[in-house]
Amino acid sequence: MLEGVTLDQLRMFIAAAETQSFSAAGRRLHRAQSVISQAIANLECQLGVTLFRREGRYPELTEQGKLLLADAQTVTASLAALKARAKGMAEGLEPELSVAIDVMFPMSVLTRAAADFGEHFPVTPLRLYVEALGGVAKAVLEQQCGIGIMGSLPLSSTALVTERLLPVRIVFVAAPRHSLAQIQGGVTCEDLAQHVQLVLTDRTDLSKGREFSVMSPRSWRLADMGAKHAFLLAGLGWGGMPLEMVARDLREGALVELKLLDAPERVQMAMSAAYRADAPPGPAGRWFVEQLKHHAGALEAPEPGYITAKLALSDT
Amino acid sequence: MLEGVTLDQLRMFIAAAETQSFSAAGRRLHRAQSVISQAIANLECQLGVTLFRREGRYPELTEQGKLLLADAQTVTASLAALKARAKGMAEGLEPELSVAIDVMFPMSVLTRAAADFGEHFPVTPLRLYVEALGGVAKAVLEQQCGIGIMGSLPLSSTALVTERLLPVRIVFVAAPRHSLAQIQGGVTCEDLAQHVQLVLTDRTDLSKGREFSVMSPRSWRLADMGAKHAFLLAGLGWGGMPLEMVARDLREGALVELKLLDAPERVQMAMSAAYRADAPPGPAGRWFVEQLKHHAGALEAPEPGYITAKLALSDT
DNA sequence: GGATACCATCTGTTTTACCGATAGGACGGC
DNA sequence: GCCGTCCTATCGGTAAAACAGATGGTATCC
Structure with missing residues (x-):
């Protein structure tokens, strides 16, 4: 026909x-x-x-x-x-749910979804692993975790099915006493190149070439987001950060946003849920992904403020 | 198989x-x-x-x-x-492009797309009709316009194909001297019901039951967004408005946002491009829709400020 | 209890998908 | 220019799937 x-x-x-x-x-x-x-x-x-x-x-x-x-x-x-x-669905409820989360994913969305999950699936243990960059994809591909929450990978992989969750706003920041923060009217590429760029990285091969735009020949690579955050607050360099993560710092003046003259006004990274095509999530994982979408939809822009939720965590 | x-x-x-x-x-x-x-x-x-x-x-x-x-x-x-x-594609380029636009669609996105269209298709006349609510769908269904830009309709129509563009933030506002604006700590449903709600409507049957949440038994229906806007500024009632449209009023204090205690924190309407399934857009219309998507994507949140762009309009 | 409408199954027919063989042509090496 | 290799389009035959009509069983309504 x-x-x-x-x-x-x-x-x-x-x-x-x-x-x-x-x-x-x-x-x-x-x-x-x-x-x-x-x-x-x-x-x-x-x-x-x-x-x-x-x-x-x-x-x-x-x-x-x-x-x-x-x-x-x-x-x-x-x-x-x-x-x-x-x-x-055909394979029934999974015994536990392991999720690898990119460190840039907004915690407010994650904590809400996790709290809901704990209420909805009280007997299903939830394991959350916070990783950077390629570490998330690696965990999923090697079946250590059933679901990964990550930004897009350069490789077009047919092994992974991805479902878009939300964009994450990235802002370029430095400490207020940093030289770049003193410049009026916006900073140029030349200005940036004069200073150390703090770049998040990891140890896998999957994120080669995937580090956020390296705009300075002088760059320090850090494998821990907390460390990068601390370096920024200490005035040791400049770099890109998810807006939600530094919203409080910006509000309190601990960090300032750099106005880049030669870059697009808005930089964002699309975050997606990913799983192996040959090992799709069960009902619990499915539900969790839908919950992430739900809370991501309620979060139009990354909202400032620290939100606490008791994670439904348990160990074997 | x-x-x-x-x-x-x-x-x-x-x-x-x-x-x-x-x-x-x-x-x-x-x-x-x-x-x-x-x-x-x-x-x-x-x-x-x-x-x-x-x-x-x-x-x-x-x-x-x-x-x-x-x-x-x-x-x-x-x-x-x-x-x-x-x-x-099979039917070749269309002689002209007629688009019906919902009045709530952010003009900043529309003007950018229209300006680009004028440069890209200099010989294809563009006709833009600004309508409210069901007026857009009606224009498309009756083939007066090839493309409609509108919010979702309650009826699940198989006659129309829709492609999502962006969400439009809706805020509830009143003039600063309105009684509701005097209430500290947020207004309740009871408070709202005491005052006139200004509701946008139109004359078609398609939007029956589709008017934005009517929360007050005392409601005035207006078929023109400009009129509704003016009524709000005049302090004659309260109502929901697209954030972009009233951002300047809010900034300048001509309107204030009402904090509704009994409503969700964020209200938004998804705007889509729609066309008849049996009369899909040609290359020009296709391009225009993609351009709207492109500019919608660049607009993460409705941005304040009035943006001027010379429309590439022409008459027969 | 009878009439009506529904779904599942079966059978025969029609249509489509598939494969192997083949012809014609493009392309590279000599 | 010729030869070998690889490609695509077409054809014919076969197998598989889709389809419709008939039928049986059951639910529902009057």
């Missing part, structure tokens, strides 16, 4: 686009080359759009094909999420 | 869930009842989850079925968006 666009068709389209070859797409998907050729032709007929230009040996995506490729990836991703959710 | 979940299957699932009947779903989709029955059974087998409980005459969604229904709707919506985009 012509209306019966299938996930398989879209998957063949995506594979052909990525390999730039129908034969290679067939090998990747364990299908005959003619299956790919006919599936793409059918899809083009159903959509009324030419997706590939066939003029040489290898097919090339048309402009329209390039635009629709992103849509196809969205559809397959959303169907993969549906299947992942179904799989989680 | 078991992996071959199709849009048709999901559409049958959705139709069965909405009608609560396999027979009715078959009638709606012009299919035999047995086709629906087998398709649902196949889908349940593929997902490993029971979607319907069959104990009486009519099937009932299970809890898992209810959760997965939303996912199925997401998948079909994203595939519908893909098809709509493809259809727009």
